[in-house]
Amino acid sequence: xxxxxxxxxxxxxxxxxxxxxxxxxxxxxxxxxxxxxxxxxxxxxxxxxxxxxxxxxxxxxxxxxxxxxxxxxxxxxxxxxxxxxxxxxxxxxxxxxxxxxxxxxxxxxxxxxxxxxxxxxxxxxxxxxxxxxxxxxxxxxxxxxxxxxxxxxxxxxxxxxxxxxxxxxxxxxxxxxxxxxxxxxxxxxxxxxxxxxxxxxxxxxxxxxxxxxxxxxxxxxxxxx
Numbered sequence: 001x002x003x004x005x006x007x008x009x010x011x012x013x014x015x016x017x018x019x020x021x022x023x024x025x026x027x028x029x030x031x032x033x034x035x036x037x038x039x040x041x042x043x044x045x046x047x048x049x050x051x052x053x054x055x056x057x058x059x060x061x062x063x064x065x066x067x068x069x070x071x072x073x074x075x076x077x078x079x080x081x082x083x084x085x086x087x088x089x090x091x092x093x094x095x096x097x098x099x100x101x102x103x104x105x106x107x108x109x110x111x112x113x114x115x116x117x118x119x120x121x122x123x124x125x126x127x128x129x130x131x132x133x134x135x136x137x138x139x140x141x142x143x144x145x146x147x148x149x150x151x152x153x154x155x156x157x158x159x160x161x162x163x164x165x166x167x168x169x170x171x172x173x174x175x176x177x178x179x180x181x182x183x184x185x186x187x188x189x190x191x192x193x194x195x196x197x198x199x200x201x202x203x204x205x206x207x208x209x210x211x212x213x214x215x216x217x218x219x220x221x222x223x224x225x
Contacts, residue, residue, distance in 0.1 A: 001074050001080075001081045001082065001087060001091065001101065001102070001103050001104065002016050002019055002020065002073045002074065002075045002081070002104040002106075003016060003075075003079060003080040003081070003104060003105055003106030003107055003108065004016065004034075004037060004075050004076070004077075004078060004079065004106065004107075005037070005078065005079075005106075005107055005183065006078040006079045006107050006108070006109050006112065006182060006183055007078070007181065007182060007183035007184035007187075008183040008184060009036075009037060009040050011106070011107045011183055012037075012041075012106060012107075013104070013105075013106050015104055016104050016106055017041055017043070019073055019104050020038065020041075020043050020045065020073055020075075021043055021045075022071070023045065023071040023072060023073040024045075024046070024065075024070040024071050024072065025045065025046050025047075025048060025065055025070055025071070025072045025073070026038075026045045026046070026047050026048075026072070026073045026074075026075060027047075027048050027049075027050040027058065027062055027072055027073070027074045027075070027090070028047055028048075028049065028050065028074075028075045028076070028077075029049075029050065029051045029075070029076045029077045029085065029086055030049070030051065030077050031047040031048075031049050033077045034047060034075055034077075035047065048061065048062075050062070050074065050086060050090065051086055052086050055086045055089045055090065056089055058090070059089050059090045059092075059093035059094070060093065062074070062090055062093070062094065063093055063094060063097045063099070066094065066097070066099045067097070073104075074087060074090055078109070079106075079107055079108045079109050079110075080105070080106065080107070080108040083108060083109075083110060083126075083128075084128040084129060084154055107183070109154070109179075109182060109210075109212050110126055110152060110212070112179065112182050112183070112212075113152060113177065113179045113182070113212040113214050114152070114214070116177070116179070116189065117150070117177050117214045117216075119150065119175055119177075119214075119216040119217070120150045120214075121149065121150060121217055123149045123150075124149050124150040124151060124152060125144065125147065125149055125150070125151040125152070126151070126152050127140070127144060127151055127152065127153050128153070128154050129153070129154050129155065129156075130153060130155075130163070132159065134162075137163070137166070138166055138170075141163075141166055141167065141170060142170060144215070145170055145171050145174070145215075148217055148218065149217050150214065150215060150216050150217045151214075151215050152212065152213065152214050152215070153212070153213040153215070154210065154211070154212055154213075155210075155211045155212075155213055156210065156211070157207040157208055157209060157210070157211065160178075160201060160207060160211050160213070161198075161201050161202055161207070163213065164176070164178075164194070164197055164198035164201050164202070164213070165198050165202065167194040167197075167198065167213075167215065168194045168195045168197075168198035168199075170194075171194055171215075172193060172194050172195040173193050173194070173195075174193065174194045174215055174216055174218075175191070175192070175193060175194075175215070175216035176191070176192065176193065176194045176197045176213065176214065176215055176216070177189060177190070177191045177213075177214040178190045178191075178197055178201070178211055178212070178213050178214075179211065179212045179214070180207075180209050180210075180211045180212075181208070181209035181210075182212065184209070186208075186209070194215075
């Protein structure tokens with residue numbers, strides 16, 4: 001399981017590159033996306049697709065390849081596999097088949113936002129993507145805001161304004177940090193209370209890139225006040 005960059009292609013470890021050079025096959029979420037990374041480092045390998053819609057079948061195919069004595073690296077489109085990305089079914093299938101699974105650690109959008117938040121504390125909850133359904137999303141937000149620790153969400157540019165508006169309605173003074181296009185050319189971090197951050201994004205003509213939303217624990221609000 002190989003972690004790959006979330007944007008800047010230089011954010012890859014030497015061990016990850018060596019692993020990608022050494023294996024026989026690379027299983028990836030999007031072959032076109034992974035090919036760009038491999039081309040950047042002059043790596044030429046057989047690629048097979050393994051994404052959310054075919055992960056179960058692909059996992060069986062990977063087990064078959066391992067049974068034939070081939071080595072396989074698994075990568076998602078960005079970051080560490082298995083974190084709001086395909087990978088869990090592959091890991092379970094490979095482990096049940098008796099083969100060794102080796103993590104090749106590296107960058108993750110989750111740890112990237114935590115490192116620059118300044119208000120996480122000792123614990124945080126990673127929720128990933130909330131439901132696109134308004135009722136379910138709001139209910140889960142209410143549950144998360146009732147907890148003591150900070151929480152982190154992933155969101156698309158098409159739904160982030162609505163998410164931030166709901167945060168502002170439910171907890172307007174809660175500190176929020178939004179990371180957008182992290183490690184890329186137009187990397188941006190916007191911090192403030194929920195109402196301020198929601199207004200910032202609501203006033204934009206367009207929003208591009210995936211986003212990570214970090215919400216502070218209640219105690220931080222009290223300290224700031």
